[in-house]
Amino acid sequence: MSLLEEMNQKATAxxxxxxxxxxxxxxxxxxxxxxxxxxxGKDEMSTAEIKDVIxxxxxxGTFFLSISGGEPLLRRDCFEILEYARKLxxxxxxxxxxxxxxxxxxxxxxxxxxxxxxxxxxSDRPEIHDAITKLPGSLRRSLEAIRHLKAEGVKVSIxxxxxxxxxxxxxxxxxxxxxxxxxxxxxxxxxxxxxGDRSILSLGISKKELDEVFRTEEFVGNVGEFCAPASTVDxxxxxxxxxxxxxxxxxxxxxxxxxPCVQFPMPCGNLREKTxxxxxxxxxxxxxxxxxxxxxxxxxxxxxHAGYCTRCPGLAYMEGNMRGPSSADCAKSEARTGVxxxxxxxxxxxxxxxxxxxxx
Amino acid sequence: xxxxxxxxxxxxxxxxxxxxxxxxxxxxxxxxxxxxxxTGTAIWEAADGNATLSRIIEEKLCAEFDVPLEQASxxxxxxxxxxxxHGILVVSDHPIPx
Numbered sequence: 001m002s003l004l005e006e007m008n009q010k011a012t013a014x015x016x017x018x019x020x021x022x023x024x025x026x027x028x029x030x031x032x033x034x035x036x037x038x039x040x041g042k043d044e045m046s047t048a049e050i051k052d053v054i055x056x057x058x059x060x061g062t063f064f065l066s067i068s069g070g071e072p073l074l075r076r077d078c079f080e081i082l083e084y085a086r087k088l089x090x091x092x093x094x095x096x097x098x099x100x101x102x103x104x105x106x107x108x109x110x111x112x113x114x115x116x117x118x119x120x121x122x123s124d125r126p127e128i129h130d131a132i133t134k135l136p137g138s139l140r141r142s143l144e145a146i147r148h149l150k151a152e153g154v155k156v157s158i159x160x161x162x163x164x165x166x167x168x169x170x171x172x173x174x175x176x177x178x179x180x181x182x183x184x185x186x187x188x189x190x191x192x193x194x195x196g197d198r199s200i201l202s203l204g205i206s207k208k209e210l211d212e213v214f215r216t217e218e219f220v221g222n223v224g225e226f227c228a229p230a231s232t233v234d235x236x237x238x239x240x241x242x243x244x245x246x247x248x249x250x251x252x253x254x255x256x257x258x259x260p261c262v263q264f265p266m267p268c269g270n271l272r273e274k275t276x277x278x279x280x281x282x283x284x285x286x287x288x289x290x291x292x293x294x295x296x297x298x299x300x301x302x303x304x305h306a307g308y309c310t311r312c313p314g315l316a317y318m319e320g321n322m323r324g325p326s327s328a329d330c331a332k333s334e335a336r337t338g339v340x341x342x343x344x345x346x347x348x349x350x351x352x353x354x355x356x357x358x359x360x
Numbered sequence: 361x362x363x364x365x366x367x368x369x370x371x372x373x374x375x376x377x378x379x380x381x382x383x384x385x386x387x388x389x390x391x392x393x394x395x396x397x398x399t400g401t402a403i404w405e406a407a408d409g410n411a412t413l414s415r416i417i418e419e420k421l422c423a424e425f426d427v428p429l430e431q432a433s434x435x436x437x438x439x440x441x442x443x444x445x446h447g448i449l450v451v452s453d454h455p456i457p458x
Contacts, residue, residue, distance in 0.1 A: 003393045007384050014380055063377040063384060091375035091386050113373055113388035155391075 007063075011248045016061035017280055018248040021262050024050060024081060025254050026070040030097050030133040032120075034163050034203050036193045036263075037070065043255035047077040049272070051084050053252060056276040058088045062250075066118075068095035068262075070254070073105070082112055091115050098145035099138055106148035116155040119146060123169040124176045132165050146180055157183035162213065163190055163203040174218055186219050189328055192318050194265045204328075210335040227336050229308040237306050238295035242313045246289040250280065260289055264314025266322070289313070289322065297323050303342035305333040362413060362440045362451050369409035369456035371447050376404070385448055392446050399425055400439055407449060409456035413440060 001009075011018035027041045045053065057065065065085055072078050073096055085092050094109065095118045101109075109117065119142055123129040129139035149156050160166075160173040170186050177184035190204040205213075213219055220226040241247065246260030246268075253259070256271035258279045268286050269279035280286065292313075295301050300311060303325075310333075315326035327349065330341035343349070362368075370376070376385045383396040383404055396404055402420040413436060421432040443449040450456055 003384075003395050006395065007379065010379055010382070016379060018379075058377075061377055061379060063375065063379075086375075089374065089376045091388075113375075115375070115386075115388060115391070 008244070008248060011061070012244075014061075015281070016248065017057070017250045017276075018062060019064040019066070019244065019250075020057050020062045021066045021068060021249070021251045022050070022053065022057075023068050023070060023252070023254050023262070024072050024078065025075050027074050028069060028071040028097075029074060029099060030071065030135045030138060032133050033165065034132070034161065034190050034200050036191050036200070038193070038195060039070065041254075044075075045254060045256055045271075047080060049256065050077075050081055053256070053271055053276065054081070054085050054088060054090070056271075058090070060277055060280060063091055064093070065090040066093045066095055071097055071100070073100040079105075079108060079112075082109075082114065086112050086114075093118060095119075097133070097138065097142060098149075099135065099141040101145035101148060103148050103151075106145070106152045106154060109149065110152035110154050114154060116157055117149055118157050118159065120161055121158045121173055121176070122161065123166045124172040125169075128166050128169065132163070143180075146182060150181060155183075156180075157185060159185045159187055161190070162186065162188045162205050162209070164205065165203070167205045167209045170213065170216070171218060186213065188213050188332075191263055191315060191328075194262075196318065198318075207331065207335060210331065214332075214335050227338075229336070231304050231307055233304065233306045238293065238301060240294050241290075241292060242294070242311045245314060246286050250276075258283070260286065261314050263312060264317055264322075266314075266317055292323060297325075299325055299343045299346065303333075304339070305330075305337070305341055309333050309341075362437055362444065366413045366440070366451045366453065367409060367455050368403070368407035368411060368413060368416065368440060369450040369452075369458060370404070370407050371450050374448055378405075387446055387448060389447055392448075394443070394446075394448065399427070399435070403436060403439060404449075409450075409458045413437070 025041060025044055026037045026039055028039050082092060092114050093116045094114055098119045122132045126139040130136055146156050158177045160170055174184045188205055188210055190201055192198045192201060215223050217223050245264050249261055251259040251262045258268045259265050266285050268283040294306055300306055309329055311329045312326045313322050315328055316322050316324045325343035330343050334340050373388045374385055375388060376383060381398040381401060383401040385394045399421055403416055406416040406420050417432045417436050421427050422429055440449055444451045
């Protein structure tokens with residue numbers, strides 16, 4: 001077991017919110033077509049309020065802190081907030097589109113000891129990337145920022161979110177990341193807006209395109225192993241839970257709302273009304289979420305994909321039931337293996353005519 | 361190898377958090393991760409730039425963990441040496457301003 005796994009296990013056992021995702025603003029200088037946020041700046045916490053939240057997270061044992069948005073650098077106090085978090089010895093990651101990072105900002109991020117800067121790059125072609133961000137020149141500016149960060153020795157990762165506009169961009173962006181010398185991640189999932197609007201889901205890539213992503217060695221490693229994962233659904237699987245959301249991970253919105261995860265907008269409390277400790281330990285919503293094991297999921301516990309499914313309870317929640325399936329993850333399991341999920345079979349959402357055979 | 365009269369301070373190039381009676385530390389320079397056990401955590405917490413290793417051994421390790429002085433000194437010097445090598449602890453012959 002790696003030290004990180006050991007740490008996660010201990011945090012889970014002790015109920016420690018080891019990781020927190022803090023959006024300091026939802027305002028943004030880009031208008032990405034697939035974004036799940038409204039870009040209003042209403043009710044944003046003040047600098048003092050955000051510092052107090054960070055101090056509370058430190059008291060509760062949070063170690064990994066992602067500062068994000070919106071575009072976090074639109075706040076004039078962004079560096080002050082980062083500095084405060086580093087002073088309290090957090091491992092800090094910054095999620096940004098980076099268009100406001102020039103040489104001076106890159107040097108400051110290095111000096112602060114930011115663990116990683118995470119940037120979305122949608123294509124190696126400006127006409128595609130900029131059409132998604134709706135900010136002319138954004139690809140050029142983001143790439144310039146990455147070069148400044150690299151020159152300072154700051155770790156950078158690129159995430160390539162796939163949608164209709166850039167479905168074929170993965171390999172080129174991966175090559176670009178390799179040339180610049182930064183980490184690369186590919187994400188084929190478009191998620192609904194936090195306000196429940198699901199219209200942006202229509203921007204997602206097709207089943208055929210998802211099949212292709214999952215059969216590309218550069219993205220998934222050994223295709224044979226990825227597409228034919230071990231399928232045992234035993235007590236270890238059934239006694240487990242879907243992900244760390246609400247167990248060791250918390251999300252905090254710019255106005256102080258606490259959710260289990262940024263993709264799981266289940267209200268747990270607001271930090272202007274209660275302390276983080278009170279919300280984390282006493283919220284009925286979090287208590288209920290933590291009680292759910294895979295065996296408590298009516299459909300998913302009966303599904304042969306349960307052992308390796310990437311089921312997102314937040315997406316399930318946004319579909320109406322956090323104990324239900326996340327149809328996007330059913331589609332991924334089907335794309336990986338060619339076999340429909342239990343939910344797809346029951347609901348008729350089928351794109352193949354295979355069935356699951358469950359051994360007693 | 362540090363002597364027992366070495367002053368210890370926490371580096372600023374780290375992220376750290378106490379989990380129960382253990383401490384997770386990650387270097388921001390090379391992302392090396394350490395998990396300190398309770399005795400390592402006691403040394404880490406006492407490393408305020410003003411305490412010498414001998415004082416930490418005497419007041420923390422021997423007193424709180426019931427470890428013989430000789431064994432505590434050898435283990436602590438080895439521990440400090442390793443953490444200093446990775447830039448996690450700062451060591452000096454003089455007090456270290458924090």
